[in-house]
Amino acid sequence: MSVAAALSREAETQELRDAFDAAKARTGLVAVLLAVAGLAWWLASEQMVGMDDGPGSHLGTLGWFVGVWLAMMTAMMLPSVSPTVALYAGTMRRREPLAPLAFAAGYLIPWIAAGLAAYVLTMLAHRVMEVSWGSTGHWLAAGVLAGAAVYELSPLKHVCLATCRSPVAYLLRSWQSGRVGAVRMGIGNGAWCVGCCWALMAALFALGVMSVAWMALVAALITVEKLLPWRRTATWSTIAVLLLLAVLLALAPDSVPGLTMPGGSMAQMGIR
Numbered sequence: 001m002s003v004a005a006a007l008s009r010e011a012e013t014q015e016l017r018d019a020f021d022a023a024k025a026r027t028g029l030v031a032v033l034l035a036v037a038g039l040a041w042w043l044a045s046e047q048m049v050g051m052d053d054g055p056g057s058h059l060g061t062l063g064w065f066v067g068v069w070l071a072m073m074t075a076m077m078l079p080s081v082s083p084t085v086a087l088y089a090g091t092m093r094r095r096e097p098l099a100p101l102a103f104a105a106g107y108l109i110p111w112i113a114a115g116l117a118a119y120v121l122t123m124l125a126h127r128v129m130e131v132s133w134g135s136t137g138h139w140l141a142a143g144v145l146a147g148a149a150v151y152e153l154s155p156l157k158h159v160c161l162a163t164c165r166s167p168v169a170y171l172l173r174s175w176q177s178g179r180v181g182a183v184r185m186g187i188g189n190g191a192w193c194v195g196c197c198w199a200l201m202a203a204l205f206a207l208g209v210m211s212v213a214w215m216a217l218v219a220a221l222i223t224v225e226k227l228l229p230w231r232r233t234a235t236w237s238t239i240a241v242l243l244l245l246a247v248l249l250a251l252a253p254d255s256v257p258g259l260t261m262p263g264g265s266m267a268q269m270g271i272r
Contacts, residue, residue, distance in 0.1 A: 026086040029100055033082040040074035044215070047071065051210035054260035055141040059119055059209070069115035073108055076219040077193065080226040081107055084167045084189060088182075091171060099182040106186025110194045114201065122205055137262060142250035144206035148199035149242035152235055160196035161235075164189075164226050197222050203242060206249075213258045217241075 047068045051057060059065045081104070089100040125140065151157050163170050167189065174188050175181075200218050207214040221238050228234040248256045 026090055029089055030082045030086050033078045033085060033104060037075050037078040040071045040078070044068060044071040044075050045212045048210045048212060052208050052212075052260050053210070054208045054262045055137065055206050057208055057210040057260075057262075059122055062119065065119055066112065066115065069119075070108065070112060072215060073111040073115070076215065076222065077108070077111065077197075078104065079219075080164075080223045081189070081193065083227070084164075084171075087167060088171055088185070091175075096179065096182075099179055102179045102182035103186040103189075106183035107190040107193070109183075109187050110190035114194050114198060118201065118205060118209075122209070138249050138253045141206040141253075142246045145203050145242050145246035145249060148203040149239045149246065151199040152239045152242070156195060157199075160192050161225060161231075163192045164196050165231065196225075200238075203245075207245070208260055211258065211260065 047064075051060070060068075085100050085104050085107075088103050092099060170189060170192065171185070174185055176184050200221055204214055204218045207217075209215075221241065225231075225234045225238060245256065249259075253259060253261070
């Protein structure tokens with residue numbers, strides 16, 4: 001074998017080793033993110049015990065809610081965004097072990113801001129849900145779900161979901177080096193995700209934001225929309241689920257499985 005052939009084979013072998021190491025690192029990163037999400041599911045479920053009062057559930061004090069909301073978003077969103085974080089890690093020119101985690105942390109910041117806005121709106125809507133559930137509250141909840149279904153077909157949803165499903169273009173045009181740059185890129189990606197999924201989160205509030213079961217359903221819808229190869233199937237499946245729940249809430253709320261009627265088992269505010 002000539003020297004040139006030997007060098008070429010050695011270079012190919014090294015490339016394969018590098019590719020294998022990179023793939024192993026990305027797999028490990030995804031495993032870490034999924035483990036963090038699993039821990040967050042446990043923390044959120046522990047904190048939410050006894051808090052489910054159905055649509056318009058009491059959210060406790062602002063500080064308590066922010067902590068629970070952060071755990072919820074970590075649990076619900078990290079699984080679906082983990083491929084994007086792994087892709088970001090794979091495009092880095094030099095390895096920075098903490099940069100992907102900084103990206104993931106930045107991703108959660110827009111969701112914290114969205115949670116604060118939801119807290120204010122829910123506190124305003126709480127009296128309608130609790131006092132007038134039988135006459136107007138269930139119609140309000142059904143309207144939120146129907147609106148979420150309509151949003152699935154909007155141009156803004158289309159653009160935001162396309163970015164979440166295929167983040168390569170976003171990563172290339174918004175690239176910033178370093179850990180601070182990773183946080184900023186994560187914030188940008190999280191903002192696109194909020195644009196994509198805010199209506200589904202509104203549906204969660206309309207069903208009972210302190211319910212682990214409804215939390216799991218919405219998380220499943222988000223994951224399916226982002227990761228299922230058949231985008232149209234995922235979108236129309238989500239629309240069907242939302243419209244079915246909207247009709248049941250409007251016409252026969254007692255028939256919705258797992259729905260807690262407001263005021264039926266009211267939790268006390270500020271106990272956490």
